Amino acid sequence: MQTPPAIPVPVLRLPRGPDGLSRGFAPDGRRAPPKPEVPGSPGSPVGRESRESREQQARAALRERYLRSLLAMVGHQVNFTLHEGVHVTAHFGAADLDVANFYVLQLQTPIGVQAEALLRCSDIISYTFKP
Amino acid sequence: MAMRQTPLTCSGHTRPVVDLAFSGITPYGYFLISACKDGKPMLRQGDTGDWIGTFLGHKGAVWGATLNKDATKAATAAADFTAKVWDAVSGDELMTLAHKHIVKTVDFTQDSNYLLTGGQDKLLRIYDLNKPEAEPKEISGHTSGIKKALWCSEDKQILSADDKTVRLWDHATMTEVKSLNFNMSVSSMEYIPEGEILVITYGRSIAFHSAVSLDPIKSFEAPATINSASLHPEKEFLVAGGEDFKLYKYDYNSGEELESYKGHFGPIHCVRFSPDGELYASGSEDGTLRLWQTVVGKTYGLWKCVLPEDSGELAKPKISFPETTEEELEEIASENSDSIYSSTPEVKA
Numbered sequence: 488m489q490t491p492p493a494i495p496v497p498v499l500r501l502p503r504g505p506d507g508l509s510r511g512f513a514p515d516g517r518r519a520p521p522k523p524e525v526p527g528s529p530g531s532p533v534g535r536e537s538r539e540s541r542e543q544q545a546r547a548a549l550r551e552r553y554l555r556s557l558l559a560m561v562g563h564q565v566n567f568t569l570h571e572g573v574h575v576t577a578h579f580g581a582a583d584l585d586v587a588n589f590y591v592l593q594l595q596t597p598i599g600v601q602a603e604a605l606l607r608c609s610d611i612i613s614y615t616f617k618p
Numbered sequence: 619m620a621m622r623q624t625p626l627t628c629s630g631h632t633r634p635v636v637d638l639a640f641s642g643i644t645p646y647g648y649f650l651i652s653a654c655k656d657g658k659p660m661l662r663q664g665d666t667g668d669w670i671g672t673f674l675g676h677k678g679a680v681w682g683a684t685l686n687k688d689a690t691k692a693a694t695a696a697a698d699f700t701a702k703v704w705d706a707v708s709g710d711e712l713m714t715l716a717h718k719h720i721v722k723t724v725d726f727t728q729d730s731n732y733l734l735t736g737g738q739d740k741l742l743r744i745y746d747l748n749k750p751e752a753e754p755k756e757i758s759g760h761t762s763g764i765k766k767a768l769w770c771s772e773d774k775q776i777l778s779a780d781d782k783t784v785r786l787w788d789h790a791t792m793t794e795v796k797s798l799n800f801n802m803s804v805s806s807m808e809y810i811p812e813g814e815i816l817v818i819t820y821g822r823s824i825a826f827h828s829a830v831s832l833d834p835i836k837s838f839e840a841p842a843t844i845n846s847a848s849l850h851p852e853k854e855f856l857v858a859g860g861e862d863f864k865l866y867k868y869d870y871n872s873g874e875e876l877e878s879y880k881g882h883f884g885p886i887h888c889v890r891f892s893p894d895g896e897l898y899a900s901g902s903e904d905g906t907l908r909l910w911q912t913v914v915g916k917t918y919g920l921w922k923c924v925l926p927e928d929s930g931e932l933a934k935p936k937i938s939f940p941e942t943t944e945e946e947l948e949e950i951a952s953e954n955s956d957s958i959y960s961s962t963p964e965v966k967a
Contacts, residue, residue, distance in 0.1 A: 495621070495624045496623065497923075498920045499921075501920075502626050502627070502667030503669055504629050505630045505660070505672060510671055510672045511671025511709065512670060513670075555643070555646075
């Protein structure tokens with residue numbers, strides 16, 4: 488019996504290499520210190536646009552941090568505070584695309600330990616973990 | 619539908635890559651630094667391998683490189699008899715620490731307040747980074763050049779390796795606590811804080827010891843001389859590479875060889891798992907760094923799992939259990955895609 492030929496895992500692109508021009512550490516990189524305020528009155532169209540783009544950048548940065556916080560939770564013990572004063576603990580597995588559900592393992596509930604479970608995020612008030 | 623590993627090659631160095639290190643996981647992801655004989659260590663984004671910047675300043679081969687936990691500082695050890703501390707966000711050089719011989723190894727404490735260095739002058743040095751003008755504390759005792767020095771046990775102890783010994787030192791008293799002797803040259807050392815495990819490679823052996831007592835836990839033999847090995851954060855796998863240019867992945871519990879990969883064009887000098895365990899990086903004599911997936915076929919970083927058009931082969935079970943075999947994880951990865959494939963739900967016993 489012949490095994491079918493293996494398909495190489497597809498990649499989005501190759502890693503970017505040095506630009507050959509500079510030493511890098513782009514000043515507009517994500518970790519760069521915040522730039523000074525752009526001149527222009529807040530009410531003018533230019534001021535409004537730059538305020539919006541700054542706000543969008545801030546939202547994007549916060550979103551990225553949140554997603555990375557979910558990645559950092561994988562495999563760790565997380566304490567969830569649910570409605571009606573219920574507290575449960577579980578090992579975090581994954582979140583779905585819309586962060587509507589959390590897949591957890593070893594969910595300790597007041598009525599026993601569940602090996603695997605899906606927690607509805609709409610039921611969760613807060614959660615904490617130690618990285 | 620088996621998937622074949624696609625390594626991601628990071629080019630940029632012009633000479634052998636001799637050391638690499640990952641940072642911890644930061645709000646900006648995690649980072650990777652590579653030490654190269656071309657004297658120009660590079661910082662890369664850890665999950666994609668994208669180049670961020672090159673630390674310019676050393677006048678000789680860089681033998682060791684490390685990042686602090688939050689990737690705000692980098693340290694490098696070089697053949698120009700200096701260790702340097704860098705701002706890893708701006709790329710600026712912060713400190714040059716003069717030594718009396720080639721420096722081979724550097725390590726930050728968890729709080730980034732102290733830097734440990736070691737090299738050919740056979741001395742361990744501890745620098746207080748808040749007092750760069752002050753003289754470092756020195757620990758002597760090694761009888762040959764120090765290849766690797768690491769903080770351990772929450773920075774209360776130091777592990778150091780020279781050609782034929784690994785020694786454990788107490789930080790407070792600066793005295794030797796224990797030592798291990800080897801018949802063959804020790805090629806690498808890795809410290810795993812969770813579980814206090816020390817990974818040592820020598821000859822074809824990959825050995826695991828307790829970092830607290832130095833007592834042996836287990837060891838495996840590889841088909842060729844191994845230069846570096848790394849244990850997965852969840853301690854399910856280990857990866858190793860060496861003189862036959864190949865990377866090997868073993869099951870840590872059974873010692874079974876799970877996968878091996880050709881790809882580098884020269885001996886592998888260093889290999890490390892990322893802090894999230896999703897990939898491992900290898901540095902080689904061929905001047906490249908390569909990133910490899912721990913679970914082949916999973917969507918992560920630049921790897922994207924895309925199912926083929928043809929659904930003829932898919933008569934696989936859709937229900938999987940939380941095991942970690944390659945096949946089942948690939949199926950879980952493929953389940954993330956659309957549900958146009960009809961499946962016969964078989965339950966695996």
